[in-house]
Amino acid sequence: MSYTINPDREKPWNGLPELPIEENYYRDLDILEQLGESKAAIAKLQGRSVAIPNQAILINTISLQEAKASSEIENIFTTDDELYKAFSDDPANLKQGAPKEILYYRESLWKGHRYLRETGSFDIKYFELIYRTITGLNDGIRKPFAQTHIRQGGSGPNAGKTVYTPPRGEGIIESKMENFIQFMNDDTLFPIDPLLKMAIGHLQFEAIHPFRDGNGRTGRIFNINFLTQKGLLDFPILFLSKYILQNKESYYAYLAGVTQRAAWKDWILFMLKAVENTSIDTFHKINDILSVKDAILHVLEKETEISRPDSLVEAIFTQPFTKVKHLTDKKLYAENTARQYLNRLHEMGICERREINGGHYYLNLELYRILAS
Numbered sequence: 001m002s003y004t005i006n007p008d009r010e011k012p013w014n015g016l017p018e019l020p021i022e023e024n025y026y027r028d029l030d031i032l033e034q035l036g037e038s039k040a041a042i043a044k045l046q047g048r049s050v051a052i053p054n055q056a057i058l059i060n061t062i063s064l065q066e067a068k069a070s071s072e073i074e075n076i077f078t079t080d081d082e083l084y085k086a087f088s089d090d091p092a093n094l095k096q097g098a099p100k101e102i103l104y105y106r107e108s109l110w111k112g113h114r115y116l117r118e119t120g121s122f123d124i125k126y127f128e129l130i131y132r133t134i135t136g137l138n139d140g141i142r143k144p145f146a147q148t149h150i151r152q153g154g155s156g157p158n159a160g161k162t163v164y165t166p167p168r169g170e171g172i173i174e175s176k177m178e179n180f181i182q183f184m185n186d187d188t189l190f191p192i193d194p195l196l197k198m199a200i201g202h203l204q205f206e207a208i209h210p211f212r213d214g215n216g217r218t219g220r221i222f223n224i225n226f227l228t229q230k231g232l233l234d235f236p237i238l239f240l241s242k243y244i245l246q247n248k249e250s251y252y253a254y255l256a257g258v259t260q261r262a263a264w265k266d267w268i269l270f271m272l273k274a275v276e277n278t279s280i281d282t283f284h285k286i287n288d289i290l291s292v293k294d295a296i297l298h299v300l301e302k303e304t305e306i307s308r309p310d311s312l313v314e315a316i317f318t319q320p321f322t323k324v325k326h327l328t329d330k331k332l333y334a335e336n337t338a339r340q341y342l343n344r345l346h347e348m349g350i351c352e353r354r355e356i357n358g359g360h361y362y363l364n365l366e367l368y369r370i371l372a373s
C-alpha cells in the first residue's frame with residue numbers, strides 16, 4: 001500500500017489512508033536502531049519504578065509535571081507555585097483557570113488508566129472520556145460538517161495559514177477511528193512493536209482530529225495510557241510532554257511533514273527519541289527523589305525526636321506543598337503536633353513555610369528543585 005499525499009491542505013483530507021502504514025518503515029535501519037535505544041531506556045525506567053516503596057508518591061508528583069507540560073504546549077500556563085498550591089487544596093474549590101485545567105489533565109490521565117485496566121482495550125468511549133474530562137465539554141465526535149482547520153500558530157510570516165484540514169462528513173471520522181482503534185488493539189492482525197504503534201497511532205489520531213478541541217492533549221494522554229496498557233510501564237509516569245514542549249516547533253513540523261508529504265520516518269524517529277530521552281530523564285528524577293527522601297529521613301531520625309519520621313517523610317513527598325491538614329487527615333498526628341513538626345522542618349531548612357491567602361503551606365524545597373529541573 002502506498003501512502004497518498006494530501007493534495008490540498010485547505011480541504012478536509014477524507015483520503016487520509018487507513019493504518020497500517022507501509023511495511024518498509026518497520027524494517028528501516030535507522031528506525032530499528034533508535035527503537036532499540038528507546039526500548040532499553042523505557043525498560044530501565046520500568047525496572048526502577050517497581051523498586052519504589054510507595055509508588056503513589058512519585059506518580060502523584062510526576063503526573064502533575066506531565067499535565068503541566070502538556071497543557072503548556074496548548075498555551076495553558078501557570079507557575080509551579082500556583083499549581084502546587086492548587087494541587088494541595090481541594091480541587092472542587094478551585095476556580096476555572098490554568099491550574100484547574102492542568103488538574104483536569106491529570107485527572108484524565110488517571111481516568112484513562114483506570115478505564116483501560118477495567119475494559120482491557122481502547123474503544124471510542126475511552127477517547128470521549130478523555131476528551132470530556134479534559135475540556136469539560138459534553139459532546140463527542142465532531143459533527144459531519146463542522147469546519148475545523150489546524151492553523152499555523154505564532155507570529156511568523158505564515159501565522160494563521162491553514163496547515164492541515166482533518167477529514168469530515170457523514171460517518172467518515174467514525175470509520176477512520178474504528179480502523180485506528182483496531183490497529184492499536186489488535187496485535188495479531190497488526191504485529192508491530194508497541195513503541196512504533198504509539199508513534200504511528202498518535203499521528204493518526206491527530207490527523208483524524210475527531211473532536212472540536214482538545215485533540216492535542218487527548219492524543220498525548222493516549223500515548224502514556226497506551227504504554228501502560230501494553231505493559232511497558234506499570235503506571236503512567238513517563239513524562240513525554242516535557243520533551244514535546246521543549247521541541248514544540250519540531251513536533252508541529254513533523255506532524256505537518258506527515259499530513260503534507262507522508263514523511264513518516266522523521267516523525268517516527270522524533271517520537272522514539274522522545275521516549276528515549278524522557279525515560280532517561282524520568283529515571284534520574286526518580287533516583288534523585290528517592291535519594292533525597294532517604295537523606296531527609298536519616299537526618300530526622302538522627303537529629304530530632306519526631307515520632308513516625310518515615311510517615312512524615314512519605315507525606316511531604318506526596319506533593320510539593322504540605323499542609324497541616326494533610327497530616328491530620330491521614331490521622332498521622334494531632335493538629336498541634338503536625339504544626340510543630342512542619343515548623344521544625346521549616347527551621348531545619350527542609351521545607352519553606354509560606355503564607356498564601358491566610359493559609360500555611362510547607363514547600364518541600366528539594367522535591368520542588370528536582371521537579372523543576
Ligand SMILES: Nc1ncnc2c1ncn2[C@@H]1O[C@H](COP(=O)(O)OP(=O)(O)OP(=O)(O)O)[C@@H](O)[C@H]1O
Binds near residue numbers: 075207212
Ligand atoms: N499538521 C498537523 N497535522 C495533524 N495534527 C496536527 C498538526 N499540527 C498540529 N496538530 C495537532 O493538533 C493539536 C491541536 O489541536 P486541538 O486544538 O484540538 O488540541 P488542544 O489540546 O486543545 O490544543 P489547543 O489548546 O492548542 O487548541 C496539536 O497539539 C497537535 O497535536
Ligand SMILES: [Mg+2]
Binds near residue numbers: 074213214215
Ligand atoms: Mg484547543
